[in-house]
Amino acid sequence: MEPESLERRAVVLLSGGLDSTTCLAICKSEGFVPYAISFRYGQRHEVELQRAKRIATNAGVAKHAIVNLDLGGFGGSALTDRSLAVPKHQSADEIGSDIPITYVPARNTVFLAYALAWAEVLEANDMYVGVNALDYSGYPDCRPEYIDAFETVANLATKRAVSGSRLRIHAPLIHMTKAQIIRRGLDLGVDYSQTLSCYDPSAEGQPCERCDSCLLRMRGFAENGLTDPALQS
Amino acid sequence: MEPESLERRAVVLLSGGLDSTTCLAICKSEGFVPYAISFRYGQRHEVELQRAKRIATNAGVAKHAIVNLDLGGFGGSALTDRSLAVPKHQSADEIGSDIPITYVPARNTVFLAYALAWAEVLEANDMYVGVNALDYSGYPDCRPEYIDAFETVANLATKRAVSGSRLRIHAPLIHMTKAQIIRRGLDLGVDYSQTLSCYDPSAEGQPCERCDSCLLRMRGFAENGLTDPALQS
Numbered sequence: 001m002e003p004e005s006l007e008r009r010a011v012v013l014l015s016g017g018l019d020s021t022t023c024l025a026i027c028k029s030e031g032f033v034p035y036a037i038s039f040r041y042g043q044r045h046e047v048e049l050q051r052a053k054r055i056a057t058n059a060g061v062a063k064h065a066i067v068n069l070d071l072g073g074f075g076g077s078a079l080t081d082r083s084l085a086v087p088k089h090q091s092a093d094e095i096g097s098d099i100p101i102t103y104v105p106a107r108n109t110v111f112l113a114y115a116l117a118w119a120e121v122l123e124a125n126d127m128y129v130g131v132n133a134l135d136y137s138g139y140p141d142c143r144p145e146y147i148d149a150f151e152t153v154a155n156l157a158t159k160r161a162v163s164g165s166r167l168r169i170h171a172p173l174i175h176m177t178k179a180q181i182i183r184r185g186l187d188l189g190v191d192y193s194q195t196l197s198c199y200d201p202s203a204e205g206q207p208c209e210r211c212d213s214c215l216l217r218m219r220g221f222a223e224n225g226l227t228d229p230a231l232q233s
Numbered sequence: 234m235e236p237e238s239l240e241r242r243a244v245v246l247l248s249g250g251l252d253s254t255t256c257l258a259i260c261k262s263e264g265f266v267p268y269a270i271s272f273r274y275g276q277r278h279e280v281e282l283q284r285a286k287r288i289a290t291n292a293g294v295a296k297h298a299i300v301n302l303d304l305g306g307f308g309g310s311a312l313t314d315r316s317l318a319v320p321k322h323q324s325a326d327e328i329g330s331d332i333p334i335t336y337v338p339a340r341n342t343v344f345l346a347y348a349l350a351w352a353e354v355l356e357a358n359d360m361y362v363g364v365n366a367l368d369y370s371g372y373p374d375c376r377p378e379y380i381d382a383f384e385t386v387a388n389l390a391t392k393r394a395v396s397g398s399r400l401r402i403h404a405p406l407i408h409m410t411k412a413q414i415i416r417r418g419l420d421l422g423v424d425y426s427q428t429l430s431c432y433d434p435s436a437e438g439q440p441c442e443r444c445d446s447c448l449l450r451m452r453g454f455a456e457n458g459l460t461d462p463a464l465q466s
Contacts, residue, residue, distance in 0.1 A: 068303040071347075074354045106350035109390045113346035114304075117339035121307045138392075146389040153386050156379040157342045159371075 007033045009062070009124035010170075011115045014038050016052030017197040018217055019173055022185035023130035024059055026172045029188055035122060036061045037115055041069040041104055047205040051196045058194070067114055071104065108141035112150050112169070119167065120158050127154075128170045134177055147171045178220030186224075193229035207231065240266045242295070242357035243403075244348045247271050249285030250430040251450055252406055255418035256363035257292055259405045262421055268355060269294045270348055274302040274337055280438040284429045291427070300347055304337065341374035345383050345402070352400065353391050360387075361403045367410055380404045411453030419457075426462035440464065 010032035014020045027034050036056040038049055049066060056064040104110065108131065115127045131142040140146060147169055154167040161167050173181050185192065197217050198207035207214045207230055221228045243265035247253045260267050269289040271282055282299060289297040337343065341364065348360045364375040373379060380402055387400040394400050406414050418425065430450050431440035440447045440463055454461040 065307060068301075070301040070303070071350060074298060074351045104350070105353040106346060106390055109349055109386060110346045113339060113343045116342055117304060117337070118307045120338040140392055140395045141390045143389070146386070149382070149386045149389050153342060153379070153382045156376070156382050157339055157374045159373055162373045 007062075008126070009033050009035060009119075009122050010126035010128055011035050011037055011119045011122065011124055012061075012128040013111055013115055013130065014052050014056060014064070015130075016048050016050075016055055016195060017130075017213070018178075018185070018192060018195045018220075019130035019132055019181060019197075021055050021130075021192070021195045022181050022188075022190055023128050023173060024055070024061070025185055025188040025190050027126075027128040027170070028059065030170075032126060032128075034059065034061045034128075035118065035124065036064045037111075037118060038064065038066050039069045039111060039114070040066055041071060047201055047203060048196050051194060051205060055194055058191070065118060069104070069110065074105070106141075108139075108146070109150070112154075116154050116157060116167075119154075120160060123160065125165050126168050126170060128172070130173050131171050132173045132178075132181070133175060142174070144171070144174055147174065177223075178216050179223035182220045182224055182226075191229075192221075195230060197230075240295075241359070242266050242268060242352075242355050243359035243361055244268050244270055244352045244355065244357055245294075245361040246344055246348055246363065247285050247289060247297070248363075249281045249283075249288055249428060250363075250446070251411075251418070251425060251428045251453075252363035252365055252414060252430075254288050254363075254425070254428045255414050255421075255423055256361050256406060257288070257294070258418055258421040258423050260359075260361040260403070261292065263403075265359060265361075267292065267294045267361075268351065268357065269297045270344075270351060271297065271299050272302045272344060272347070273299055274304060280434055280436060281429050284427060284438060288427055291424070298351060302337070302343065307338070339374075341372075341379070342383070345387075349387050349390065349400075352387075353393060356393065358398050359401050359403060361405070363406050364404050365406045365411075365414070366408060375407070377404070377407055380407065410456075411449050412456035415453045415457055415459075424462075425454075428463060430463075 008031060010027050012024050012027050012034045014024055014036040015038065024034055024036065038052045040049055053064060112129065119127055131147065133143050151169045154169065155161045196205050197213045199211040199213050200208045209231065218228050241264055243260050245257050245260050245267045247257055247269040248271065257267055257269065271285045273282055286297060345362065352360055364380065366375050366377060384402045387402065388394045429438050430446045432444040432446050433441045442464065451461050
């Protein structure tokens with residue numbers, strides 16, 4: 001076993017959904033010791049965090065940090081008013097530009113800033129984020145140019161980076177379809193029955209099967225000739 | 234009086250220290266309606282937040298958000314172990330590369346991410362940050378290239394920005410000496426007796442007069458032929 005100082009550590013953003021869980025599996029498959037980070041930013045997402053904890057434990061992460069995001073002072077409209085209505089559709093083809101219940105302003109910038117902070121403490125050079133430019137094209141902070149720009153910030157932000165270490169933000173899903181993500185995860189042994197992608201799950205974590213996220217995911221499994229195992233559990 | 238929708242809103246990072254208080258005054262002088270944001274990340278800084286609140290009130294900010302930063306899950310070393318020893322010197326010439334008590338990993342990236350989130354909620358296009366490249370050259374995230382890189386991130390991160398609004402990060406102090414910052418603030422009517430820059434103040438907010446920050450500040454006043462009014466209050 002290698003001494004701790006030779007570990008290749010990576011910070012992995014983990015929501016407990018399909019994409020981030022696949023991203024965690026890819027991080028491990030690429031030889032990194034994963035440190036998972038999740039965010040608590042609303043009571044309705046407690047079941048999502050429980051899933052993230054279980055997934056992190058099952059994946060054998062070195063540590064799982066759960067950060068309490070305090071955005072309450074910003075006026076509330078973004079997190080409460082906008083979150084009241086979860087758009088429901090009959091099929092994935094109807095999905096438009098609705099703001100989902102999980103809306104957090106400047107979401108990936110806040111998440112990546114915390115990941116960078118933890119990477120600095122861990123002396124990790126690598127971060128993994130499961131953003132995806134194809135299925136969620138409505139989010140500007142899921143595009144490759146955004147990830148590249150944040151990587152530039154990361155490499156200017158810390159003493160460690162400017163003294164020679166090269167920080168890298170890995171976004172392995174960014175150009176993949178949902179069906180391709182699922183195929184890759186299944187090849188890596190991901191148990192998707194544990195993952196929760198729904199914007200409006202029941203208190204027990206049952207997906208609603210009608211929100212954008214549920215529909216995209218069901219279609220991804222269907223394109224692989226499968227049924228979403230989260231619906232059967 | 235203009236209707237609220239025509240306000241030129243700006244989010245201003247406010248620690249309650251000399252630099253950020255001057256930055257707030259500059260923001261106002263440039264015609265913006267300031268929204269101040271401060272961060273709570275350690276018990277020892279409660280007196281600093283009290284000063285920030287008083288300064289924000291006196292400056293007539295539209296709102297003052299105080300965000301609770303949760304970094305406890307990152308292992309503690311950065312915020313507790315490293316913070317135990319506050320370096321003390323006899324004069325500003327002795328100041329080296331000590332890590333100050335106020336160390337937060339990836340500090341300005343975390344702060345600016347929250348400022349960007351609030352700017353998105355407020356529909357503000359402008360952010361002010363009192364970073365200074367001359368007196369604090371040990372911090373990579375106080376350099377112009379870092380600020381430029383974060384501005385690029387900000388302009389890629391939100392729907393609002395990609396739909397045509399240009400977000401700007403103002404760092405008006407970045408090339409100024411401490412003496413120049415003080416001169417500018419005095420010209421704008423800043424009451425520096427209220428500001429607290431010390432890394433290790435008493436519970437009542439009396440500066441220690443020996444930490445890096447106290448010494449740089451005292452020298453800045455001396456170069457203006459003045460005594461730091463915080464020492465007399």
